Amino acid sequence: MYYYLRKFIAMFFTIIIVTLITFFSFEIIPGDPVLSKLGIDADEAQIASLRAELGLDMPIPVRYIKWVGNILKGDLGESVRFSLPVYDLIKTRLPVTFSLMIISILITLAVGIPLGILSAKYNNRIGGFFINFITQIFLAIPSFWVGIMLIMIFGVILKWFSPGGYVSWSENPAESIKSVILPSVAIALPNIAIVIRYLKNSVLEQMKKDYVRMAYSKGLNSFRVMKNHVIRNAVIPVITVLGMIISSVLAGSLIVEQVFTLPGIGRLLISAIGNRDLPLVEGMILYISFTVLFINFIIDILYKFIDPRIKYD
Amino acid sequence: MKKNFNLIFGLSVIIFLFVFMFISLFHTPYSPTEMNIRERMQPPSAEHIFGTDQFGRDILSRVMEGSQTAFFVGFVAVSIGLIFGTFLGAVSGYFGGITDEIIMRIMDAMLAFPVILFALMFVSVFGVGIKNTIIAIGIMSVPSFARITRSGYIQHKQFDYVKSAKAMGAGPLRIMFLHILPNVISPIIVAASMGFSTAVLSEAGLSYLGLGVLPPSPSWGRMLNESQIYISKAPWFAIIPGIFITLTVLGFNFFGDGLREYADNTEK
Amino acid sequence: MNNLLSIENLNIKFKSKKTYTKVVTDVSFDIKKGEILGLVGESGCGKTITSLSIPGLLPKDAIVENGKIIFDGHNIMDFNEKELTEIRGNRISFIFQEPSTSLNPLMPVGNQILENIVIHKKISKEEAKKSVISLMKKVGLSDTENMYKKYPHELSGGQKQRIVIAAAVSCNPALIIADEPTTALDVTIQAGILELLKELNAEYGSSILFISHDLALVNQMCDRIIVMYAGFIIEFSEAENIISSPLHPYTNGLIKSIPTESKKGKKLYSVEGRVSHLRENEKKCPFASRCTIAQDICFKSVPELRELIPGHFVRCFLAKGDKNG
Numbered sequence: 001m002y003y004y005l006r007k008f009i010a011m012f013f014t015i016i017i018v019t020l021i022t023f024f025s026f027e028i029i030p031g032d033p034v035l036s037k038l039g040i041d042a043d044e045a046q047i048a049s050l051r052a053e054l055g056l057d058m059p060i061p062v063r064y065i066k067w068v069g070n071i072l073k074g075d076l077g078e079s080v081r082f083s084l085p086v087y088d089l090i091k092t093r094l095p096v097t098f099s100l101m102i103i104s105i106l107i108t109l110a111v112g113i114p115l116g117i118l119s120a121k122y123n124n125r126i127g128g129f130f131i132n133f134i135t136q137i138f139l140a141i142p143s144f145w146v147g148i149m150l151i152m153i154f155g156v157i158l159k160w161f162s163p164g165g166y167v168s169w170s171e172n173p174a175e176s177i178k179s180v181i182l183p184s185v186a187i188a189l190p191n192i193a194i195v196i197r198y199l200k201n202s203v204l205e206q207m208k209k210d211y212v213r214m215a216y217s218k219g220l221n222s223f224r225v226m227k228n229h230v231i232r233n234a235v236i237p238v239i240t241v242l243g244m245i246i247s248s249v250l251a252g253s254l255i256v257e258q259v260f261t262l263p264g265i266g267r268l269l270i271s272a273i274g275n276r277d278l279p280l281v282e283g284m285i286l287y288i289s290f291t292v293l294f295i296n297f298i299i300d301i302l303y304k305f306i307d308p309r310i311k312y313d
Numbered sequence: 314m315k316k317n318f319n320l321i322f323g324l325s326v327i328i329f330l331f332v333f334m335f336i337s338l339f340h341t342p343y344s345p346t347e348m349n350i351r352e353r354m355q356p357p358s359a360e361h362i363f364g365t366d367q368f369g370r371d372i373l374s375r376v377m378e379g380s381q382t383a384f385f386v387g388f389v390a391v392s393i394g395l396i397f398g399t400f401l402g403a404v405s406g407y408f409g410g411i412t413d414e415i416i417m418r419i420m421d422a423m424l425a426f427p428v429i430l431f432a433l434m435f436v437s438v439f440g441v442g443i444k445n446t447i448i449a450i451g452i453m454s455v456p457s458f459a460r461i462t463r464s465g466y467i468q469h470k471q472f473d474y475v476k477s478a479k480a481m482g483a484g485p486l487r488i489m490f491l492h493i494l495p496n497v498i499s500p501i502i503v504a505a506s507m508g509f510s511t512a513v514l515s516e517a518g519l520s521y522l523g524l525g526v527l528p529p530s531p532s533w534g535r536m537l538n539e540s541q542i543y544i545s546k547a548p549w550f551a552i553i554p555g556i557f558i559t560l561t562v563l564g565f566n567f568f569g570d571g572l573r574e575y576a577d578n579t580e581k
Numbered sequence: 582m583n584n585l586l587s588i589e590n591l592n593i594k595f596k597s598k599k600t601y602t603k604v605v606t607d608v609s610f611d612i613k614k615g616e617i618l619g620l621v622g623e624s625g626c627g628k629t630i631t632s633l634s635i636p637g638l639l640p641k642d643a644i645v646e647n648g649k650i651i652f653d654g655h656n657i658m659d660f661n662e663k664e665l666t667e668i669r670g671n672r673i674s675f676i677f678q679e680p681s682t683s684l685n686p687l688m689p690v691g692n693q694i695l696e697n698i699v700i701h702k703k704i705s706k707e708e709a710k711k712s713v714i715s716l717m718k719k720v721g722l723s724d725t726e727n728m729y730k731k732y733p734h735e736l737s738g739g740q741k742q743r744i745v746i747a748a749a750v751s752c753n754p755a756l757i758i759a760d761e762p763t764t765a766l767d768v769t770i771q772a773g774i775l776e777l778l779k780e781l782n783a784e785y786g787s788s789i790l791f792i793s794h795d796l797a798l799v800n801q802m803c804d805r806i807i808v809m810y811a812g813f814i815i816e817f818s819e820a821e822n823i824i825s826s827p828l829h830p831y832t833n834g835l836i837k838s839i840p841t842e843s844k845k846g847k848k849l850y851s852v853e854g855r856v857s858h859l860r861e862n863e864k865k866c867p868f869a870s871r872c873t874i875a876q877d878i879c880f881k882s883v884p885e886l887r888e889l890i891p892g893h894f895v896r897c898f899l900a901k902g903d904k905n906g
Contacts, residue, residue, distance in 0.1 A: 251427030
């Protein structure tokens, strides 16, 4: 119980820091929005009344609390350019980014976990060198460049399909997956390397444990020892890097959406920055931050839930 | 040093890139900015070993100049992170208690965030450009230095040499930076090497999005952005800058790993 | 032939960076059917390595130079991995020192016993499960149905060790190797575990190789005792001979350091110094540097293990046939 409480307080504290930074960045630093709205010729009375209307005449702490209150009500502000609530704009873009992230994470785990286990098995001089080198390269390649290279290979050279654009799931599920698979691979690549490296060490760590020796002494062969004992113990700690992977997948999709012209959150954010649509940027930063924090919190909870050692604490 | 492949390989790559960058300060085969419409999108040849771009500019020369940006961004951003991170980590680890708690909660909060997201927020408020790119990346590299420094300080503050320095009347600042710091410096250097990689990757990403380094300063990320439209006509244009980004990141990652190995071995 | 296991001239070394460390030198002994044989020595004396080598469980960096391990008339050294897995847990099983780390933390304890049965016996899961429950009762656990589903961290140290023992005896093995089975446990629980081992020995007739650093404990449990030092067997005889008339100065030291009623209030004797292994080709008595009575000869060659008194072997130049040598 103490564990959950501590994690909850940590999340709460982080949310406060995030809101404070966002508040100061977007509400205080950019200056007085009234002047830009009314122009420099506006008279004092007009300015004062608009300031009062917008609540800008109040002291900063009060403004902060009101601002947080609005967010809590689900009001993330309104886009200047689209004159629409930020949340509505995000909602239409969400499925794209979401499916990108899900597929990237699935690819990461589906490829990373088996390769991680295998690389622990072949961690001899040559194998270990090879694994180290390949994963280092995966970590070093920028995902957007991988995206460009994939477009070059599959779109330009092999002409398997015309890259870019998004087909929604409800329109055509097969085409939908096809439209996000290459960007997902591009995003997954460095994360696959993270999982392989982490899992390799985790398996090697577990192999030294007494229960492995005990399992061998019972007459299990090395395959069974791996399958029945080592893998589960080695994979559970991977959950702790999952939070990092999810935030790295998110960061990857912000950029890779641009490469494949996918109409997701990333493109919305980049164009909002380009258009200086600050309320939209602000709302999106808040939304993305909260999502990242919430996912991290869920992972912390999940970790303790899956590991029976902690369940009864 | 013997048989430390990571260190040797990483160092070789870094030295190669550094020399590459250093030469570009004095000489590039062509002017990196001069356009030449007649030589648009020339494939690699004896005159232009990496070919030319959509304006007929020599890609080798542009990549060379781009390495200045990469090194500059990496160096300054890491310095920011190193100075502030080491200071915060030292204070946090040495004093402990509520100071530590507050600093580390903030660092944890920052670590949970993708560098790129913060950088996007930063440039949207303060404007696009190399200066803000560097500051944003620098700020986001503070937590990793702070964490590593902190754990070193927590370990070292209970050692006898610290106690005896204290007994001799040395003040906390003196103990922190003259006595302890030299003993915990190696993991910090490792973090600096890794931080350099992150900075180069982040800068490339931001510049690719058009929100990092602005023209006329050449940047590998920006070159990739420009190259994408011509991907079928001039594939080399999209390949070369990517290779340089990867090579730089690879070099610093290997170097960092090698340094860590080296430090671990000498400690034993 | 009533020998279950004979080890002949076993030599094991470890590879470390450039040099080799010899951890087991010329070890030969046998275990009779149904007997409890004690193996005593400080940690690092090679007793665990010797025991691990029996069913081929040595760590990868250990090299067996030569030697034979004859079990039931077959040299196990010639067995391939598949043949070894058929013996392990089935004919030869282990009880390790640390019950809290010997069990897989993520597997219910019942399944960890079950696993041992199902890989060796072709019986249905239900039957196997039934025999797990009865084994758990046999080793003195109560509320077995419930405990079957529990994870190791929910059990006490003594309970965990009983689970380990239940797994070890589940296939009715001919030989049980118990490596410091009570060292990690509270003194109050130790006695129960030792009693259990004796019972199982009497009931099933399994031989036990009982390994411990505690000579008093081994004396309590065993028929015959081997004393090892720095990879060498230095003394070997019936338990009573070893205790009442030790021939080797090291054994003598061990006995002097056993706390007894009469020594109450006095400072306990201890053997000065630490175990150091001989380098390759180094010629001296392995104990010479710690020995209080060592003479020149002890530093010049390695003493042979000789049968000084019928049935009583010792590896010492200076030991004499009379009492308290």
